[in-house]
Amino acid sequence: MIKQDDVIIKVNNLSKxxxxxxxxxxxSFEVKQSEIFAFLGPNGAGKTTTIQMLITLLAPTSGDAEIDGYSVVRQPAEVRRAIGxxxxxxxxxxxLTVRENLMLMVRLYDVPGRECDERIRKMLAFLDLEKYAGKLVRTLSGGMIRKLEIGQAMLHHPRVLFLDEPTTGLDPIAKRSIWEHLKELRNTYGTTIFFSTHNMDEAEEACDRIAVxxxxxxxxxxxxAELKEKTKKKDATLEDAFVFFAGHSSVADGNFHDIKQTRETEQRLG
Ligand SMILES: Nc1ncnc2c1ncn2[C@@H]1O[C@H](COP(=O)(O)OP(=O)(O)OP(=O)(O)O)[C@@H](O)[C@H]1O
Ligand SMILES: [Mg+2]
Known part of the structure; x- marks a missing residue:
């Protein structure tokens, strides 16, 4: 397919x-190819709902989005092949073991049989998980489980990787390791990385652009830098910009669904 420009995600009047x-x-907004793009916002802002529409898990009420030139409404199968x-x-x-989890995913994504072992071997090496390949996943640390989840989502070499709060609940060392791998994915394969987070440091450190x-x-x-500048406050931090644009909203304003989801997120890795 011929690309008109280097826009890889194009969201048009999307509603749910x-x-x-x-x-x-x-x-409506756009994300460029190979960008690392952060999605910020208070609990209940609509981040997960938007991501779920972009990955075709949730049908929009109106509007559309194109991922790698394919419509999430009209060409969901093509979109699914283009994303992790x-x-x-x-x-x-x-x-299941680490390897068994990866085996499940290569089958799900229709990776040709003769390529499966090699893809899994490469992914385990890329994520420094080789020596854990035979271990049951429930015995791994939260950071290793996150790396495995990223590996699973990348086995079919998608052009765009969506991650919903990828480092929630991880310690600083595990967090750093996850980001080293994500940046390497972008640098090696040109993967576009679209992630949501509540962590300002991570957004500031990792991403090219942010949507609040x-x-x-x-x-x-x-x-x-643009977001900070728009606050007109001297030495504004990203958190200042976040509060400036997202107002006073917090989990205290959220409903049961939001609070339940936040708590579950905090507890996801025990
Ligand atoms: N399946 C659903 N049924 C009804 N309401 C929903 C459903 N999913 C989300 N919502 C509501 O839609 C709004 C947006 O929720 P969403 O989960 O997208 O927020 P979020 O920005 O991802 O929040 P968080 O930071 O807590 O993950 C919230 O008010 C939420 O209660
Ligand atoms: Mg969410």
Missing amino acids: NFKMVNAVKNI YVPQMLSVDGA MNAGEIAVIGAV
Whole structure:
């Protein structure tokens, strides 16, 4: 397929209404190829809902988005081949070994049989997980499980990797290791990395651009320096910019769903 430009994610007037909530309200934005793009916003802002529409798990109420030139509404199968997804919740089977989890995924993604072993070998090497290949996943640390989840999502060599709060619950060393691997993925394969986080340091350190979402809308989008500048505050931090654009919203304003999800996220890795 011929690309018109280097835009790889193009969101057009995307909305999602649940019964009681308009979770995502007519948002439009673009992400460039090989960008590391952070999605910030208070609990309940609509980040996960947006990501789930972009990965075709949730049908939009209206609007559309193109991933690598394919419409999430009209060409979901093509979109799925172009993306990898690491969810907010656990996505590995603790009762299987590291290798068995990867085997499941290569089958799911229709990787040709003769290539499976080699892809798994390379992924284990890339993630420094070789010596854990035969270990049951439930015996691994949270950081190693996260790396395995990233490996699973990358086995079919997607062009875009979506990660919903990839480092929540991880210690600083594990966090750093995850980011070293994600940056290497981008640098080696040109993978576009789209992630949500509540961690300002991580967003500032890792990403090229940020979108701050608030109450279902994109409050601001741009490079970290641009967001800080827009606050008009001297020596503004990214947290200052976040508060400036996302207002006072916090989990205290959220409903049961948000609070439950936040707690589950905190506890996901025990
Ligand atoms: N399946 C659902 N049914 C009804 N309402 C939902 C559903 N999923 C999400 N919502 C609501 O949509 C809004 C956006 O939720 P979403 O999970 O997208 O927020 P988020 O930005 O990912 O929050 P967090 O930072 O807590 O993960 C919230 O008000 C939430 O309660
Ligand atoms: Mg979420």
